Amino acid sequence: MNILIVDDEPLARVRLKRLLTNSQTIRLLGEASNGREALQLAKKQIPDLVFLDVDMPGMSGLEVAKELNFSAVPPAIIFTTAHPEHALDAIGLNAAGYLVKPISEQSLQKAIEQLGRLTRVQVQKQHMNKISYQLAGTLKSIEMxxxxxxxxxxxxxxxxxxxxxxxxxxxxxxxxxxxxxxxxxxxxxxxxxxxxxxxxxxxxxxxxxxxxxxxxxxxxxxxxxxxxxxxxx
Structure with a gap:
């Protein structure tokens, strides 16, 4: 499974990478420290899964998730945050998981196991009833x-x-x-x-x-x- 890590805190990215080293099914494509960088990387790398921090300056993780959901092939998203009150917003964005910081190895493994054998194409099925396009710099979508x-x-x-x-x-x-x-x-x-x-x-x-x-x-x-x-x- 190809993943991206997105978090504005370097230590949080280091910790998550260390926890993921025990998983033989995970391949790290890259990491981003802000929302715009995350979107650029996602467009270039087309990850299966994005670990996405909710609380980032500028463009929040929730805003990044909305943009990712408009991708032609949207990735699965597992939110990470120190604030559990964002869970309802994450559910509304079809999140595949939600991890509260500090992330434990046990909670991370459980979130990955919940994804099971889902591939990027299978996760995409929840978005298959729409196609996105750009119009005058604005991202729009059409129902199939x-x-x-x-x-x-x-x-x-x-x-x-x-x-x-x-x-x-x-x-x-x-x-x-x-x-x-x-x-x-x-x-x-x-x-x-x-x-x-x-x-x-x-x-x-x-x-x-x-x-x-x-x-x-x-x-x-x-x-x-x-x-x-x-x-x-």
Missing amino acids: KSIFYFSAEEKYTKIVFEEGDALIEQSLKQLEALYQTFILRIHRNTLVNRSKIIALHSQSNGHHVIQLQGCDELLPVSRRELRAVKDAL
């Missing part, structure tokens, strides 16, 4: 049920949904792997929302198009994907 389709747009992927459209950095291949139960490939450049499919239409020229509920566009189906589309229907 409102998305019509994804199409490749040079270096980006275009999401077309009920309220409009947006660009994201994830490729169609990455989206297909992450959201395979929700989406269906109909063309090398197009993925559609399975739940939106109404019908597959054949045209006079021998080509086929997909009709989606609430979407005015008829999307072309490639010959290569036609069999898979028919099987899905």
Whole structure:
């Protein structure tokens, strides 16, 4: 399990690293002393688990957790703090665990055991009903049920949904792997929302198009994907 440690206190980071040395399943990717640094590291390293201090100057751990939850592949989060009253806030952010300082080896081991055999992809399932994107510097999210389709747009992927459209950095291949139960490939450049499919239409020229509920566009189906589309229907 790949982890990040985030705490503004150097001694707290040292103690946690020492306690984690006994675990053969843990691989430390890095450590951060503040919220912004934590987000940068998480984006670069894509950890499975983040040990996150709640009480940090500037950007608090709770604020960091909210940002991490919008990641395309959000990590599991175990909060660490000297103030137990933050527990309810942590629960509201789908925390995988909560450790009160000073952290004991026993409490740490119990928190790790509670994660069991969860992988990053399995933890992610609680976030799978949404996809995040940036708009004018603001992080927003779309519920999967409102998305019509994804199409490749040079270096980006275009999401077309009920309220409009947006660009994201994830490729169609990455989206297909992450959201395979929700989406269906109909063309090398197009993925559609399975739940939106109404019908597959054949045209006079021998080509086929997909009709989606609430979407005015008829999307072309490639010959290569036609069999898979028919099987899905």
